[in-house]
Amino acid sequence: MELSPDQIIFWQLGIAKINATIAYTWALMLILVVGSHLITRRLSATMQRSRWQNLLEIIVTSLEQQIRDVGLQNPMPYLGFLGTLFIFVAAASLTTILPFYEPPTASLSTTAALAICVFIAVPIFGVQQQGVAGYLKSYTQPTLLMLPFNLISELSRTLALAIRLFGNMMSGSMIIAILVSITPFIFPIVMTLLGLLTGIVQAYIFFILAAVYIAAATSSSSPASIN
């Protein structure tokens, strides 16, 4: 039994390879993009609209409201990045019920990639809002002595993001796989339902933490103050 879908390799040339993580990510991306396009190509601006449009509007407006609640009063610049984080992780969590499919977030490489994206996006958004000097100055708050601790905090929280998501997703998949092999059918189903719930919760936690980091970076307070 593989611990990570990275170990399932479909094609390799040197260091370049196509493993299950990448392939399943493409499949998930295809489903998300094509599904979105099919729904949004016939949007209605009237009071009469389809159920799918209602679903997407609820998701998008809820994400927008959540970002605003975190403290980003203008959520539009962050909606694309943060919303995609949530949708991708949540959709990956929902795919755990599919047979012969490994969620890409069960790979530490994927969660690390997402965490790195957050790690890079936070200073970019911070610099956009406060400028380079303003953003760098925030690392010396409240005193210059706090600079190393702020840097350590920045790195550690990125690592924590990646490990937390990976651990939860991987453990859920592993538990289901183990239970299917040693117990009757009912108990794995219950655990699968629990896994779906924890997956959605993890997606929400990942999304909220990323939003909080960006909110901290775009405000005048120190980014290390929120961890």
Place this chain on the structure above:
Amino acid sequence: MLIDWFTVLAQTVNFLILVWLLKRYLYQPILDAIDAREQRIASELADAAEKQQLAGQARDDYQQKNSEFEQQRDALLRQATAAAETERQRLLAQVRTAAEDLARKNQLSVKREQHLQSQKLSRLVQTQVMTITRKTLTVLANQALESAIVAVFVKQLGQLQDEAKSSFKQSLFKAKNSALVRSAFALQDTEQSMIQQAVNHCFSAQVQLRFVTSDQSIAGIELSAEGQLIAWTIESCLDALEKHIADRLASSAPVSLTAQETTP
């Protein structure tokens, strides 16, 4: 090794591509649709507010016009009532005048009818009196009424007062001594001769008489010249009698009434 750095790089790129694709195919269309709907709702609300304002204005206009209409109606009603009252008064006055005219005409007509009946009655009385007198004279005195009338007329001429005589004489002079003798019956030659002689003697002149018969009178003889008239007719007798009775009734009505009451 749990982390494959090529996979990390690939997943990073995949995620960024997914961010771009979802921005293009999910967030932007959905937000555009929401914005369009909000604009549509805002415009509909503005339109509804405008329509509400217009409806309020229309309601105010209607109420004002209704009030004006009621005022005009009341004013017209008052004018019509006043005009009807005026017209009623005018028609009443017109009817009253017409009724008075009609009553006056009726009164005149009644008077005229009374006069006509009175004349008829008078003529009938005259005729009856003459008939009775004629019979009485014939039976009792063996004398004709017409001869008696001529005799009385001749006698009256003889007893004519001087004033009347001179007045008639002047008329005779104006008429060049010609006069007209009108009688209700045809005069015989002897009677005409008696009258001729009496007239000549009365006025001391040779008067040229012209004798005509008239059915205007029942009995009697009239001598006329240039408007002057000397008459001895039953009408003048009855007129004198009627006048005498009327004078007596006017002066002593209670006495007459008493006399009538005491008469068995």
